[in-house]
Amino acid sequence: MKALKCKWDLVSVHWTDAFDGDNGWTDIKEYKPFPRTVVTVGWLWPDCLEGHVTLVTSYFPDEIENMKTVGMPTHIPNGMVISQTVLKQASVFLPEAQVKELQVEQMLAAFSQRNQPSLEILQNVASHPSHLRE
Numbered sequence: 001m002k003a004l005k006c007k008w009d010l011v012s013v014h015w016t017d018a019f020d021g022d023n024g025w026t027d028i029k030e031y032k033p034f035p036r037t038v039v040t041v042g043w044l045w046p047d048c049l050e051g052h053v054t055l056v057t058s059y060f061p062d063e064i065e066n067m068k069t070v071g072m073p074t075h076i077p078n079g080m081v082i083s084q085t086v087l088k089q090a091s092v093f094l095p096e097a098q099v100k101e102l103q104v105e106q107m108l109a110a111f112s113q114r115n116q117p118s119l120e121i122l123q124n125v126a127s128h129p130s131h132l133r134e
Contacts, residue, residue: 037082
């Protein structure tokens with residue numbers, strides 16, 4: 001087993017939520033609004049949405065090196081954040097076979113990206129068939 005940790009910080013964010021008053025007609029002399037404070041815990045997705053703190057509740061451990069998929073993003077406007085605390089996150093343990101498979105996939109993806117044939121080369125190959133042998 002290999003221990004891995006997400007590169008994104010695990011945080012607790014305390015924030016003031018937007019809220020509505022009662023439905024229907026409201027007597028302004030009797031109405032007493034009260035703000036609601038919320039606590040949300042998740043992994044901080046850096047630079048996701050300008051002006052917001054974005055947290056996600058889930059990720060795939062085999063994507064730790066190259067995040068591709070996350071679960072349930074929550075976008076909290078910066079002006080509503082009361083406090084943010086970085087929490088200690090537990091390690092994720094993957095079987096060595098899965099880690100090796102992940103490393104091979106990453107190497108193949110990197111090689112493929114570096115060695116993408118240009119559109120011009122692909123068009124030349126497609127438009128100039130090789131001579132057939134008799």
